[in-house]
Amino acid sequence: MGEIGGVEIRGLEVDLEGFHLCDVDLDIADGEYFVILGPTGAGKTVLLETVVGLHLPRRGRIVLAGRDVTHIPPERRGIGFVYQDYALFPHLDVAGNIAFGLKLRGMDRSDIEERAAAISRLLGIEHLLHRRPRTLSGGEQQRVALARALVIEPELLLLDEPLSALDLETREGLQRELGRIHRELGTTTLHVTHDFEEAVALGDRIAVLKEERVGGWRREGRIVQVGVPEEIFRHPANGFVARFVGVRNIFRGEAHPTEGGYKLISLEGIEMAAVAELEGPLHASVRPEDILLSKEPLRSSARNVFQGRIVDISDRGVIAYITVRVPPDFVCLITRRSLEEMRLKEGLEVHIAFKASAVHVF
Amino acid sequence: MRALFANKMRVLFAILGSLLILFVAWPLARTVISSSPAVLWRTLLDEEVRGSIFLTFYASLLATGLAFLCGIPLAYLLARVDFPGKQLVEGIIDVPIIVPHSAAGIALLMVLGRRTLLGKAFGLVGLKFVSATPGIVAAMLFVSLSFLVDSAREGFEAVDPRLEKVARTLGASPWRAFWAVSFPLAWRSILSGMVLMWARGLSEFGAVVILAYHPMVAPILLYERFESFGLRYARPIATLVILTCLAIFAALRLIAGGE
Numbered sequence: 128m129g130e131i132g133g134v135e136i137r138g139l140e141v142d143l144e145g146f147h148l149c150d151v152d153l154d155i156a157d158g159e160y161f162v163i164l165g166p167t168g169a170g171k172t173v174l175l176e177t178v179v180g181l182h183l184p185r186r187g188r189i190v191l192a193g194r195d196v197t198h199i200p201p202e203r204r205g206i207g208f209v210y211q212d213y214a215l216f217p218h219l220d221v222a223g224n225i226a227f228g229l230k231l232r233g234m235d236r237s238d239i240e241e242r243a244a245a246i247s248r249l250l251g252i253e254h255l256l257h258r259r260p261r262t263l264s265g266g267e268q269q270r271v272a273l274a275r276a277l278v279i280e281p282e283l284l285l286l287d288e289p290l291s292a293l294d295l296e297t298r299e300g301l302q303r304e305l306g307r308i309h310r311e312l313g314t315t316t317l318h319v320t321h322d323f324e325e326a327v328a329l330g331d332r333i334a335v336l337k338e339e340r341v342g343g344w345r346r347e348g349r350i351v352q353v354g355v356p357e358e359i360f361r362h363p364a365n366g367f368v369a370r371f372v373g374v375r376n377i378f379r380g381e382a383h384p385t386e387g388g389y390k391l392i393s394l395e396g397i398e399m400a401a402v403a404e405l406e407g408p409l410h411a412s413v414r415p416e417d418i419l420l421s422k423e424p425l426r427s428s429a430r431n432v433f434q435g436r437i438v439d440i441s442d443r444g445v446i447a448y449i450t451v452r453v454p455p456d457f458v459c460l461i462t463r464r465s466l467e468e469m470r471l472k473e474g475l476e477v478h479i480a481f482k483a484s485a486v487h488v489f
Numbered sequence: 490m491r492a493l494f495a496n497k498m499r500v501l502f503a504i505l506g507s508l509l510i511l512f513v514a515w516p517l518a519r520t521v522i523s524s525s526p527a528v529l530w531r532t533l534l535d536e537e538v539r540g541s542i543f544l545t546f547y548a549s550l551l552a553t554g555l556a557f558l559c560g561i562p563l564a565y566l567l568a569r570v571d572f573p574g575k576q577l578v579e580g581i582i583d584v585p586i587i588v589p590h591s592a593a594g595i596a597l598l599m600v601l602g603r604r605t606l607l608g609k610a611f612g613l614v615g616l617k618f619v620s621a622t623p624g625i626v627a628a629m630l631f632v633s634l635s636f637l638v639d640s641a642r643e644g645f646e647a648v649d650p651r652l653e654k655v656a657r658t659l660g661a662s663p664w665r666a667f668w669a670v671s672f673p674l675a676w677r678s679i680l681s682g683m684v685l686m687w688a689r690g691l692s693e694f695g696a697v698v699i700l701a702y703h704p705m706v707a708p709i710l711l712y713e714r715f716e717s718f719g720l721r722y723a724r725p726i727a728t729l730v731i732l733t734c735l736a737i738f739a740a741l742r743l744i745a746g747g748e
Contacts, residue, residue: 176654202665214649
């Protein structure tokens with residue numbers, strides 16, 4: 128049973144020219160921020176367009192807030208939709224774009240203005256109301272697209288790669304905004320992306336969508352794992368998820384400013400130095416190849432030096448992954464040759480070091 | 490301007506291009522200049538001339554209206570939907586451009602003539618095509634509808650289909666999404682197609698002359714005066730028709746050009 132306000136997708140199958148989406152089963156709780164993660168072209172847009180009602184599924188059902196909407200046209204589903212490249216109406220100004228859905232609902236002019244003003248304030252676009260979409264930057268356009276979708280107070284908000292078309296800096300800012308808006312409005316959100324960090328930073332839970340070629344030209348998409356972000360990267364369900372996510376060290380922590388210009392991130396009892404702009408609760412990652420490993424205490428200029436015990440060695444031929452429990456666990460990458468030279472084995476006490484600039488924060 | 494003569498190749502291109510422009514502009518200008526205002530005024534007072542010019546504009550406008558009614562939906566479907574036989578439909582729409590227009594007139598006569606099934610059926614509701622205004626409209630519609638349909642289709646193709654999808658998610662029915670999003674965004678192309686079609690209809694001679702010599706549209710009147718009385722009598726009418734068309738064409742371009 129789907130909870131009131133949540134979304135329940137059961138046995139959904141969609142057939143489009145050359146593409147088949149099979150057996151999608153998802154339960155999204157009321158107010159949850161749910162991310163679908165998959166490589167580009169894995170039918171993520173098709174899935175969203177089906178949920179919103181633009182494609183009719185061949186089989187399965189979609190229940191929204193306890194109401195079966197499988198055969199209801201998009202205009203009566205009450206689902207907000209934001210495309211990757213915004214799809215703003217070019218013949219209307221920002222105010223006209225935002226008011227579009229409200230006018231269709233036959234609202235009074237004063238009510239429309241009030242609601243449009245409120246949502247514009249929330250998204251910080253009040254000063255743009257009389258501009259045409261083509262005069263706005265990418266980030267501004269995406270805020271307008273969000274405002275237009277949110278102003279109708281949808282039961283569910285669908286975001287199709289909402290940050291991919293933006294430059295790095297804008298993307299980071301807007302990613303934070305998405306989190307903030309979700310906290311403020313509590314709208315159940317289904318966000319699709321190919322960006323793992325985006326998924327981890329925003330998602331309460333993540334579903335990984337995999338695409339395969341079958342019979343040469345036909346492509347098939349299916350969900351291969353659903354879980355909270357930590358589950359996905361700590362325990363990938365299969366080789367595809369592991370490869371897609373990559374082997375990496377990801378931590379959740381809190382960043383504080385320091386005298387030295389860098390930030391200290393406290394996590395699981397240790398403090399890690401990082402070069403970053405962000406503060407407060409965040410995620411940090413360190414690539415396994417950036418971590419130096421040694422049996423002796425390291426004399427290095429690296430800001431981050433820890434001592435731990437080897438709990439796992441995974442030999443991959445030319446290279447090997449060594450898991451060192453500080454705690455937390457750090458996965459380090461070394462060559463097969465160093466593994467043999469250092470005679471590393473499980474249970475051994477070792478030292479690890481990495482530079483503050485090797486810590487990526489998101 | 491300097492970029493036009495930047496190198497020898499461009500100078501040559503400019504000269505060759507100018508020949509073509511001159512070829513169009515010179516005869517038109519010559520015709521317009523050759524008639525004195527007094528003669529033009531006398532021609533304008535000629536009941537038959539005025540009636541004929543009015544009939545031409547009116548019939549072509551009617552043809553454009555009919556093409557709008559059925560052609561805009563068709564153009565939209567062609568732009569948005571892939572269906573079996575789509576290329577055939579597109580081909581049929583463009584056939585009138587390549588068929589000699591007198592042949593088109595004959596073809597229409599085969600279907601709309603007095604003794605044909607359709608001709609009789611329309612006759613019952615008092616609509617006759619041969620030697621009547623509906624025949625003129627039918628001939629104009631046949632030879633010029635391609636311009637409107639093609640231009641409108643290009644207009645709709647240029648509208649991102651996702652704009653309509655977004656409109657649907659915001660609560661618009663397919664109708665509302667069409668009228669509030671696709672139609673206004675394709676409007677310039679539609680309007681320019683209508684102007685083109687209307688202008689093409691005005692100038693139609695071949696198809697009209699076969700279906701309805703009478704009542705006389707301007708090109709036929711012009712031809713008749715030329716045949717019966719010679720150049721001196723045909724020239725002022727030609728001037729009048731050219732000037733009127735230019736004025737309307739310029740006005741419409743202005744409307745379509747400004748946002």
